[in-house]
Amino acid sequence: MGSSGIREKHDGALEGSANLRLWLRLLSCTITIEKRVKRRLADQFGATLPRFDVLAALERKPDGMTMGELSRSLLVSNGNVTALVQTLAADDYVTLSPSPDDRRVSRARLTRRGSAYFAELAKAHHGWIDELFAGLSPAERGHLHNLLGALKVSIAEAQGEGER
Amino acid sequence: MGSSGIREKHDGALEGSANLRLWLRLLSCTITIEKRVKRRLADQFGATLPRFDVLAALERKPDGMTMGELSRSLLVSNGNVTALVQTLAADDYVTLSPSPDDRRVSRARLTRRGSAYFAELAKAHHGWIDELFAGLSPAERGHLHNLLGALKVSIAEAQGEGER
DNA sequence: TAAGATTGAGCAGTCAATCTTA
DNA sequence: TAAGATTGACTGCTCAATCTTA
Numbered sequence: 001m002g003s004s005g006i007r008e009k010h011d012g013a014l015e016g017s018a019n020l021r022l023w024l025r026l027l028s029c030t031i032t033i034e035k036r037v038k039r040r041l042a043d044q045f046g047a048t049l050p051r052f053d054v055l056a057a058l059e060r061k062p063d064g065m066t067m068g069e070l071s072r073s074l075l076v077s078n079g080n081v082t083a084l085v086q087t088l089a090a091d092d093y094v095t096l097s098p099s100p101d102d103r104r105v106s107r108a109r110l111t112r113r114g115s116a117y118f119a120e121l122a123k124a125h126h127g128w129i130d131e132l133f134a135g136l137s138p139a140e141r142g143h144l145h146n147l148l149g150a151l152k153v154s155i156a157e158a159q160g161e162g163e164r
Numbered sequence: 165m166g167s168s169g170i171r172e173k174h175d176g177a178l179e180g181s182a183n184l185r186l187w188l189r190l191l192s193c194t195i196t197i198e199k200r201v202k203r204r205l206a207d208q209f210g211a212t213l214p215r216f217d218v219l220a221a222l223e224r225k226p227d228g229m230t231m232g233e234l235s236r237s238l239l240v241s242n243g244n245v246t247a248l249v250q251t252l253a254a255d256d257y258v259t260l261s262p263s264p265d266d267r268r269v270s271r272a273r274l275t276r277r278g279s280a281y282f283a284e285l286a287k288a289h290h291g292w293i294d295e296l297f298a299g300l301s302p303a304e305r306g307h308l309h310n311l312l313g314a315l316k317v318s319i320a321e322a323q324g325e326g327e328r
Numbered sequence: 329t330a331a332g333a334t335t336g337a338g339c340a341g342t343c344a345a346t347c348t349t350a
Numbered sequence: 351t352a353a354g355a356t357t358g359a360c361t362g363c364t365c366a367a368t369c370t371t372a
């Protein structure tokens with residue numbers, strides 16, 4: 001449990017754990033970047049991140065995606081995707097139509113208007129991310145990318161062993 | 165546009181950017197860990213992460229914290245803290261009392277019951293985090309910690325220069 | 329006036345229940 | 351029966367407006 005941290009006074013030293021501090025730092029970086037992006041999306045475009053994410057997913061698939069595909073791709077629930085897509089459809093950024101093969105499935109596609117809109121947002125977004133990572137050298141970025149890859153594997157393995 | 169490496173066809177290559185892929189990976193790791201923790205907190209304790217976070221912040225301050233201090237510490241809005249603390253008070257995990265010096269400020273303190281409850285949650289939480297990072301060597305963890313520190317600095321610098 | 333806290337409206341997200349089609 | 355989608359109830363979050371005390 002408590003491992004290579006500084007303090008290890010009693011038995012547990014719950015808050016002194018190196019892993020816990022690492023996780024807190026990871027969380028803090030992500031939250032900060034996410035907040036920054038959200039704010040700019042709202043201020044400069046009146047847009048939101050979840051809607052941007054849906055558009056980004058659809059942009060890569062000219063034939064559109066089903067609600068289930070979107071849900072799995074964005075890591076959010078089916079009900080959430082349904083609501084998001086419906087408001088995007090109301091704004092004419094996507095169209096929503098039942099699949100001809102299986103009439104249970106509903107397929108969302110980007111409209112021309114949606115595609116143009118996304119291109120605008122994506123360009124700005126790209127610039128913001130570049131700014132935020134500008135303080136890291138290319139080598140550091142590569143290293144961080146690799147370590148996060150290793151973390152991804154670690155998480156997946158932890159899932160396999162534990163329950164659920 | 166294509167996301168995972170390889171292509172860099174035209175000029176911008178918006179989605180092919182290394183920074184964007186790095187950000188997406190960072191986000192993905194964080195979301196996955198957070199979801200895992202949330203799920204276990206809910207399944208094993210009927211608890212939620214935001215409530216756990218409030219308890220964790222209060223645990224370190226025997227004299228309690230004001231709503232404003234909690235808000236800044238947890239990086240969430242004042243209104244959110246108010247609501248969270250009120251439900252925790254209803255469950256008798258915290259007490260809420262006006263400050264004697266300045267009667268505008270409201271100070272939250274952990275009850276004995278809240279402290280015991282938190283200890284139980286924290287122990288489990290600590291174990292889950294250890295599991296999730298188990299696949300990384302100590303050296304890798306140290307390296308990741310340092311790189312995230314550099315990223316934190318980079319984000320702070322980006323803020324200083326840009327607007328807002 | 330302003331600072332701390334609370335309230336209310338609205339978006340995002342989850343889950344469980346339901347509806348429709350396979 | 352089951353799979354895909356939708357709906358409804360609920361938590362969490364933000365913001366703007368308000369209330370209270372300085």
